[in-house]
Amino acid sequence: MRNMQHVGGPLRRMLPRAQLLAAGRTTIFKRFAFAGRPEKVEQKLNQARALPTTPARTRFAPSPTGYLHLGSLRTALFNYLLAKATGGQFLLRLEDTDQVSNIPSYLSDAEQRLYEDMKWAGLQWDEGPDIGGEFGPYKQSDRLPIYRQHVKELLDQDKAYRCFCSPERLDEIKKLAMANGEEMTGYDGHCSHIPVPESERRAASGEAHCVRFKTHGSSGNFKPLFSDLVYGAYKPPPGSVDDFIIMKRDGFPTYHFANVVDDHLMEITHVIRGAEWLVSTPRHVGLYDAFGWKSPTFAHVGLLTDQNKQKLSKRHGDIDIASYRNKGYLPEGLLNYVVLLGWSPGKGTKGTSEVMDLQQMVEKFHLRFTRGDIRVSNKLDFLNNKHKSKFLAQSPEDLQAQVVPPLALAIRNLEKERDHLSTGPAPPQLSENIDNDNVAATLGQFVPAMATAGDDAAGLDYNAAYIGKVFELDQKTYVNAASYVKRTRYLFWTVPTELYRQTLHEGLRDVRCLFVRSPAAAAAENGAMEHQHTDSEMDAAGIAGLFADALRDIPADESSWTKECLEEVLNPLIKSIYGMRTSPETEEPWGFHMLRWFLCALQPGPALIPSMVVLGKTETMNRIQRAIDSIA
Ligand code: GLU
Secondary structure, three states, X not given: OOOEEEEOOOOOEEEEHHHHHHOOOOOOOOOOOOOOOHHHHHHHHHHHOOOOOOOOEEEEOOOOOOOOEHHHHHHHHHHHHHXXXXXXXXXXXXXXXXXXHHOOHHHOOXXXXXXXXXXXXXXXXXXXXXXXXOOOOOEHHHOHHHHHHHHHHHHHOOOEEEEOOOHHHHXXXXXXXXXXXXXXXXXXXXXXXXXXXXXXXXXXXXXXXXEEEOOOOOOOOOOOOEEEOOOEEEOOOOOOOOOOEXXXXXOOEOHHHHHHHHHHHOOOOEEEEEHHHHHHHHHHHHHHHHHOOOOOEEEEEOOEEOOOOOEOOOOOXXXXXXXXXXXXXXXXXXXXXXXXXXXXXXXXXXOOOOOOOXXXXXXXXXXXXXXXXXXXXXXXHHHHHHHHHHHHHHOHHHHHHHXXXXXXXXXXXXXXXXXXXXXXXXXXXXXXXXXHHHHHHHOOOEOHHHHOOOOOOOOOOOOHHXXXXXXXXXXXXXXXXXXXXXXXXXXXXXXXXXXXHHHHHHHOOOOOOEEEXXXXXXHOOOOOHHHOOOOEEEOHHHHHHHHHHHHHOOOOOOOOOOHXXXXXXXXXXXXXXXXXXXXXXXXXXXXXXXXXXXXXXXXXXXXXXXXXXXXXXXXXXXXXXXXXXXXX
């Protein structure tokens, strides 16, 4: 026992003193190290997975090599929740020293977009590049002197060395190792033997070099012990960690080095990140040990895969967070969706409902994550809908403000498509069963309200107030912007004459004529059929004329052209119209069926009379006239 050192902390374990000294540790730090029977290990892990009792400092540390996507939003969210659940701080740090030269120009707005996307999601950070903080700067490219000073510290202690190998030589040794069938193709340690004075002289004369970490220390002993909260004890396969680069030839630190230095200096206590970083963590722990620093607690969460168990890729446009916003999903819905990818409130103690806003997630948070790959679920629409309903009940104006911009975007996309079709090749044959791809081909011009100037204040091409009215009309059915615009398209666009013709033919198939009840029949109790001989036989144009006559006298102003007034005038007329049977598909009374034809060529959509209110008198009357004209 003399050679063993007691390691404090919640999970005590004896570590060989030699090992600690080899790692250059003068102080003994609390750390987790699990050994023993699997069930015991699991038990210990479970204890470690309890929330810390002191405030956690966590960070989200993206590189500007892509936009925020589902996986990174989830990482940010877990870190946010841990900080907030323990009364700690959540930091944003931009890791922009590695690969910067490889960032394609279309990503030049990545930093700006990161802030926008995070704010949209509602994950406000306590310290960060844009707002500063006690431990700044928070952009790694602004911290270069700090990394240089720390590299020097390791060089001075013989824990790092300069490597003058040319890229060609490094390529060569890699190829050779591969040709020999060696699994590990890392650095061969060539420059580790250069005497320090020579190394210094060569560096001073300006010879290009990088700096490598002496992974195996002077004792050749490299056993970075760490236990991951998700995956348990993790040891790299022997020989898998070479003398890795900490400072590149261009004077920039590598990700591994800058990440460790910053996590230490910024006093990060917990690192939750994607499982792709698990294999890198022994290097990080090696660096913490070399500096004599305590490493944070790590939790590597399972990678997200698609339904075919393939890794979700950043390049997949659909998983970019802004694309969810543009589609009209609510941040609450999206956050709720991602929090359930590898975590569940069910294992907590405070209720198991999966529908949660951010505050409820904070309240229910714990560190028991699912181990292994996580297949993304299809709960997004369901959860988004739940949050939409909650919003509708609590603050409908806020909901509308969030939904109008994506609706405007969906309208613009469809309008572009429509434009393209009308100027491009002949539109596909119209059909009553309009499928998704065909929608643009079934649209007329914009209704006048849409053609009026856009709302500059809201940064929209179109009239935001009008779009808001259309949203209010049928908000209960809203799932996302594109599907909503499709469903309500005839509130934004007129009905083309050709569609009137075709749908009339389809819609009135099998019915020879419609009847309008005589006033005597309408007054009688016992149904229309007995009164056919006194009722007027009418064709579609005749019935359209009746509607036009009934509506003509209602003034067009908003206080007259109301739902109540329209119902009063139209309901008796609608009731008086009958055919041989109810309408074929909708089973709605023939009067309504005809009204649906005038207004939207029989396409399903929001309630008709409220739609007429939104369209206004002029457009409604125009539609009835165009419908009549289409019959001729
Ligand atoms: N910059 C790394 C990334 O892009 C951070 C990984 C970590 O959290 O340590 O994901």
